[in-house]
Amino acid sequence: MTLAGKRILLIISGGIAAYKALDLIRRLRERGAAVRPLMTAAAQEFVTPLAVGALAADHVFTDLFSREDEQDVGHIRLARDCDLVLVAPATADLMAKMANGLANDLASTVLLATNRPVLVAPAMNPAMWAHPATRRNVETLREDGIRFIGPEAGEMAESGEAGLGRMAEPLAIAAAVEALLDDGPKPLKGRRVIVTSGPTHEPIDPVRYIANRSSGKQGHAIAAHLARLGADVTLVSGPVTIPDPAGVEVIRVESAREMLAAVTAALPADIGVFVAAVADWRVATSADNKIKKKEGEGPAPLALTENPDILKTVGHHENRPRLVVGFAAETADVIANAEAKLARKGADFIVANDVSPATGIMGGDRNRVRIVSKQGVEDWPDLSKDEVAERLAARIAEAFQA
Numbered sequence: 567m568t569l570a571g572k573r574i575l576l577i578i579s580g581g582i583a584a585y586k587a588l589d590l591i592r593r594l595r596e597r598g599a600a601v602r603p604l605m606t607a608a609a610q611e612f613v614t615p616l617a618v619g620a621l622a623a624d625h626v627f628t629d630l631f632s633r634e635d636e637q638d639v640g641h642i643r644l645a646r647d648c649d650l651v652l653v654a655p656a657t658a659d660l661m662a663k664m665a666n667g668l669a670n671d672l673a674s675t676v677l678l679a680t681n682r683p684v685l686v687a688p689a690m691n692p693a694m695w696a697h698p699a700t701r702r703n704v705e706t707l708r709e710d711g712i713r714f715i716g717p718e719a720g721e722m723a724e725s726g727e728a729g730l731g732r733m734a735e736p737l738a739i740a741a742a743v744e745a746l747l748d749d750g751p752k753p754l755k756g757r758r759v760i761v762t763s764g765p766t767h768e769p770i771d772p773v774r775y776i777a778n779r780s781s782g783k784q785g786h787a788i789a790a791h792l793a794r795l796g797a798d799v800t801l802v803s804g805p806v807t808i809p810d811p812a813g814v815e816v817i818r819v820e821s822a823r824e825m826l827a828a829v830t831a832a833l834p835a836d837i838g839v840f841v842a843a844v845a846d847w848r849v850a851t852s853a854d855n856k857i858k859k860k861e862g863e864g865p866a867p868l869a870l871t872e873n874p875d876i877l878k879t880v881g882h883h884e885n886r887p888r889l890v891v892g893f894a895a896e897t898a899d900v901i902a903n904a905e906a907k908l909a910r911k912g913a914d915f916i917v918a919n920d921v922s923p924a925t926g927i928m929g930g931d932r933n934r935v936r937i938v939s940k941q942g943v944e945d946w947p948d949l950s951k952d953e954v955a956e957r958l959a960a961r962i963a964e965a966f967q968a
């Protein structure tokens with residue numbers, strides 16, 4: 567019951583993703599939150615107030631000039647009698663109103679009148695999201711302190727189009743709400759943490775690259791849990807298809823060299839956690855133009871060269887973080903390799919896991935890790951990647967304070 571006692575005003579605006587708001591209400595309520603729904607006129611074209619009210623077990627507010635509602639709650643109280651205002655889905659139209667301070671219906675009036683944190687989950691066609699007007703509005707809203715979750719890349723429900731604009735999934739929105747309203751202990755408050763996550767892509771030519779199967783799920787979850795403990799987290803992420811974790815600054819990179827540059831630019835930091843599956847090698851000289859297949863000739867040879875070792879570089883850096891944690895993904899001799907890595911890379915502990923295909927760990931949702939340090943080896947049970955992240959964040963906080 568991570569949201570027990572929290573009151574959320576959920577504003578549903580008129581996009582096709584309004585149907586996902588129904589699931590979102592369930593997800594928030596099963597975490598203990600009270601959800602008070604408010605729907606725009608357009609939202610009611612997509613889902614009915616009856617369904618929304620039944621799931622929320624509360625009255626659905628729809629009308630600025632409703633006599634009963636004004637006497638009963640009133641739009642100002644509606645705007646303030648909550649811990650968080652959540653807009654999901656947020657249409658381009660409603661964000662434009664928010665960015666310009668319009669207040670010509672109940673949703674926009676409440677958003678202008680509220681003094682509570684506001685979290686927005688945009689959902690729209692990729693062309694609408696990419697439009698300069700929407701870009702300007704998002705920028706303005708960020709400057710105004712509005713928080714965002716998503717949108718994600720993927721297929722649009724209505725148009726058969728794909729791109730950036732899909733509303734974040736209800737579970738991801740619920741996690742962002744948890745992160746925002748979390749009032750648990752903050753042992754890492756004020757501490758700067760760098761986390762790397764995901765794979766790297768090493769270009770062969772402008773259209774081809776060498777990659778690996780890392781999904782970024784473990785690194786992103788660790789970044790989220792460190793942020794939850796109060797840390798200021800910079801997440802340097804290789805190319806992934808999962809959403810950004812709530813409450814962290816994300817720097818997107820492609821190659822190992824870009825990742826190293828982003829990590830060293832983020833130094834100094836108190837703690838570094840290097841989860842990314844960085845390619846050991848890159849193509850020595852990537853071609854400027856697409857390498858053409860030539861009839862009768864075999865494939866072009868690929869000469870590889872070693873990539874920089876990010877963990878080792880940071881482990882021996884003049885601005886080395888006080889605590890350095892590395893990951894060792896192995897398919898054989900897991901512990902021996904992790905122990906060797908500990909000394910060679912200058913890490914305080916190595917989180918070792920067996921990523922042989924049979925384990926399903928690469929890309930999967932579960933992980934079984936061993937923590938290798940000078941003190942010995944801790945064997946953790948099979949856990950979800952989120953549970954591993956939560957435990958590891960707590961372990962890092964403990965080690966940092968020791």
Ligand SMILES: Cc1cc2nc3c(=O)[nH]c(=O)nc-3n(C[C@H](O)[C@H](O)[C@H](O)COP(=O)(O)O)c2cc1C
Nearest residue numbers: 579580581582606608609657658659660689690691
């Ligand atoms: C079928 C259909 C789907 C729509 N989907 C979206 C959407 O996903 N995102 C969006 O910003 N607008 C969408 N619109 C347009 C909005 O409904 C329209 O801008 C409306 O004025 C929004 O009102 P509101 O912001 O008060 O809810 C859609 C319209 C239709 C007819």
